[in-house]
């Protein structure tokens with residue numbers, strides 16, 4: 001089975017600050033790590049490879065610093081890694097990001113399975129996976145909490161929706177986005193960390209891909225970030241419920257249900 | 259292109275997913291003279307129009323086909339694409355439920371437009387729908403617009419707005435389209451989720467009992483209530499000395515940190531050691547006889563009164 | 578961008594932080610209460626290849642240097658000092674094998690060091706600080722040596738399967754030999770009931786005429802004390818890292834609490850007396866970090882590091898104990914409670930005022946080095 005896992009590098013911090021002057025996110029000095037859900041996606045790929053054989057290629061679009069997280073994924077056990085890096089890819093929203101990823105997946109060729117994390121922990125949209133599925137005209141199983149190989153060309157997945165679990169059968173090739181409930185990602189061992197530095201990371205820019213220049217980077221991104229701000233931390237506003245227990249409960253339930 | 263705001267109405271089985279109704283109300287609030295349109299995709303036998311109408315959309319566009327039962331994301335996106343491409347709304351809102359967050363981006367890819375995820379607010383600035391969304395957890399907000407392409411699409415977080423009923427003359431349009439089945443995917447079944455939290459740290463609803471609710475009668479009621487709400491019972495430290503409770507149930511510094519959607523505190527004073535364990539709870543309701551109890555400062559809802567009484571009323575009124 | 582040392586070191590550090598956060602830190606209190614590692618925990622350490630961190634690649638290890646290793650040990654100690662000391666004991670022993678072991682011995686034993694713990698034992702009831710007082714004997718028999726004696730207070734005693742032991746020859750020369758738990762005549766004695774580092778087993782081995790081949794001798798006859806001292810140096814660098822990790826933990830507890838707790842309406846951290854305590858802990862932690870890192874760097878660079886290693890452990894152990902005391906005072910009654918971890922951090926740190934050379938012995942060494950400059 002030929003598996004591609006798309007991974008995004010995110011800042012390793014819970015508290016990201018805004019530069020009060022530029023209104024941009026302060027990202028310098030914050031170390032980059034693999035988006036946590038993407039580790040679950042890599043783990044899922046490793047388990048499938050163990051059952052069905054095949055190869056795992058990591059794919060990421062971003063600046064050269066994303067090498068760090070690609071290496072980390074190699075240390076977890078992926079076979080190879082491709083970084084899509086170019087100034088022209090910069091400023092991409094989800095539509096443009098997914099377009100470039102899709103073109104790269106076409107170039108890799110004969111891919112059976114494309115795995116994503118359910119969403120990134122920074123921008124948090126969860127849109128890239130489904131857009132890639134649409135661009136490549138593939139079926140998708142998003143927010144999957146389990147994945148089983150039926151035969152070499154079919155998977156059964158369970159999707160955890162808001163209050164139902166949906167069982168889905170899907171023929172390969174397909175796109176899956178992975179929830180953290182699916183597995184516990186393995187650790188890179190010290191030895192595998194060393195070995196990951198012996199593997200080559202391929203870098204592709206727009207020159208290696210058959211991309212339409214109007215669909216990549218900022219040019220290909222319909223959304224514009226107008227403003228970034230830190231909302232004032234509103235403490236909890238305590239609302240007093242009526243003195244009579246019956247009325248209090250009625251009001252509470254009405255409020256909570258709306 | 260027109261100036262309509264469309265809201266995708268998501269169904270849960272036979273019912274309308276509440277966020278969709280919240281979005282109709284919100285759309286009406288920000289619409290000005292823009293018509294608000296509810297977009298419904300349902301099976302032939304279903305009829306959610308009556309419910310949707312109560313919230314006052316100017317129009318309902320209805321897609322009916324039996325294959326919407328257990329349809330895949332791709333099939334739903336394909337059906338929506340037909341009507342949206344044809345009728346060209348200005349804006350299109352989805353609930354940021356799992357389904358909304360799965361279908362909307364597929365549709366976005368077909369329409370080659372922008373989509374903002376999980377918004378906490380929306381408003382119009384001229385013709386631009388300004389979409390306010392959190393990033394890096396909820397510590398930072400950004401405002402996103404989609405200036406050049408229509409429709410402007412957004413998914414909006416459930417329970418951010420309140421649904422309010424409104425009387426309007428609602429026009430109903432039955433839109434004809436073709437359902438294109440997707441060959442390589444099959445939704446086999448849907449099973450309601452039973453609360454599966456194995457421990458209190460993961461529970462979605464927590465009923466917490468303190469020294470002011472420490473008697474057998476109240477504890478028994480709490481267990482019952484937790485059952486009804488699909489939650490778990492937790493305790494402050496003093497109650498870990500009781501037969502039925504242990505350290506596993508304890509909330510706080512030397513117990514468990516919890517992060518439920520709903521926490522109800524009965525007879526808990528709110529000592530620091532307890533309070534640090536509940537900071538991540540989304541909604542906190544507290545019941546205490548002492549109006550000055552520190553727990554109230556950390557609560558969204560406060561009831562000054564007896565734990566047993568409030569518990570009984572809850573048991574009666576929760577379905 | 579290719580073989581960049583710091584990038585590998587960073588990834589190792591992140592891996593250890595993840596492992597510690599998920600697997601060790603949540604069990605920190607439990608390990609102390611249990612007085613042992615819970616079932617399966619040590620196996621996770623093995624399964625994730627942590628025993629092979631320093632071991633050269635040719636023997637199946639990862640070959641990380643001491644700078645990277647000390648940083649990893651430091652990260653682990655922040656979550657659980659016992660396991661960090663277990664690894665420290667193993668790594669310092671492997672260092673002696675690599676430096677003094679004969680090729681035949683290395684080929685035979687080192688490939689197993691990713692799955693088995695190696696320990697170093699000098700102490701006996703008749704000789705702790707003064708190893709010349711030991712009574713373990715090594716008697717030459719043809720090409721072999723026959724070893725008899727009783728070693729106590731061995732870090733990882735019972736958990737380890739291979740032991741480097743200090744012994745005296747018939748003509749009272751000191752030498753170190755490698756013995757294996759599978760050899761006839763080997764048995765385990767009692768596990769110590771120590772007050773701190775309660776996860777780390779510390780125990781006794783009994784050697785009753787264990788016959789080992791000649792190549793099990795490390796270095797040469799008469800080199801025993803040198804090897805023992807070198808083992809101390811290597812241990813002390815890593816213990817400095819453990820101590821800095823413990824202080825980081827003490828600091829975090831004190832700071833978190835000072836932010837939460839109010840004295841009437843004033844948060845504790847606004848009180849000058851509390852600020853002083855936090856400052857003292859922060860400075861001591863930082864100093865210990867600088868000392869252990871410098872010690873590791875000197876070792877990697879091939880420079881003398883014995884003095885700095887002793888400073889890291891002497892200063893670090895005393896500071897971690899007194900910092901723990903200060904952190905306890907910030908939390909006052911709560912700090913004195915066993916429901917908070919501070920009291921066990923103090924007990925943990927306390928071990929390192931004794932193990933690998935008492936503070937008194939180290940201070941003698943340090944001062945003599947200053948005097949004889």
Ligand SMILES: Cc1cc2nc3c(=O)[nH]c(=O)nc-3n(C[C@H](O)[C@H](O)[C@H](O)COP(=O)(O)OP(=O)(O)OC[C@H]3O[C@@H](n4cnc5c(N)ncnc54)[C@H](O)[C@@H]3O)c2cc1C
Pocket residue numbers: 006007008035037038041059060061062092093094095097101115116117118119120121122123124125126127128129223225372373374375391393400402
């Ligand atoms: C504050 C902020 C808010 C934003 N909001 C929006 C928005 O509302 N709408 C929008 O269209 N864009 C938005 N963007 C732009 C968006 O962050 C980028 O397009 C980003 O490259 C992908 O989106 P995501 O992080 O949401 O990924 P998600 O869609 O959440 O990621 C899902 C999965 O896709 C894969 N993936 C994501 N990015 C990459 C990548 N670069 N390389 C390889 N795989 C990847 C991973 O497997 C990941 O787990 C925003 C950016 C910022 C900084």
Ligand SMILES: Cc1cc2nc3c(=O)[nH]c(=O)nc-3n(C[C@H](O)[C@H](O)[C@H](O)COP(=O)(O)OP(=O)(O)OC[C@H]3O[C@@H](n4cnc5c(N)ncnc54)[C@H](O)[C@@H]3O)c2cc1C
Pocket residue numbers: 467468469470471493494495496508509510511512513514524525526527528529530531532545546547548551563564565566910911914916917
């Ligand atoms: C080292 C240490 C660690 C600790 N860790 C924790 C911890 O992890 N978790 C924890 O919970 N505590 C912990 N504590 C204990 C903590 O300091 C408090 O003592 C404890 O939280 C108090 O529990 P309580 O609120 O249930 O009881 P109380 O403080 O006695 O409060 C009882 C409340 O019930 C109200 N009440 C009385 N009758 C009624 C009624 N009929 N109906 C409604 N309300 C009523 C009272 O007004 C009062 O506010 C720790 C203490 C120490 C020393």
Ligand SMILES: Cc1cc2nc3c(=O)[nH]c(=O)nc-3n(C[C@H](O)[C@H](O)[C@H](O)COP(=O)(O)OP(=O)(O)OC[C@H]3O[C@@H](n4cnc5c(N)ncnc54)[C@H](O)[C@@H]3O)c2cc1C
Pocket residue numbers: 666696697698699700704705706707729730731732733771774779928931932933934935936937938941
């Ligand atoms: C947690 C732990 C782990 C240990 N692990 C190991 C191990 O892996 N391998 C191993 O061989 N041993 C180990 N030990 C033993 C340790 O090395 C000895 O306890 C230490 O060397 C002190 O010896 P002693 O206990 O016999 O005390 P003594 O040597 O009897 O010392 C008693 C007191 O006299 C002082 N003193 C004695 N001689 C001198 C001197 N010459 N100069 C100045 N002061 C002196 C000491 O500082 C001390 O205060 C461990 C001990 C502990 C607590």
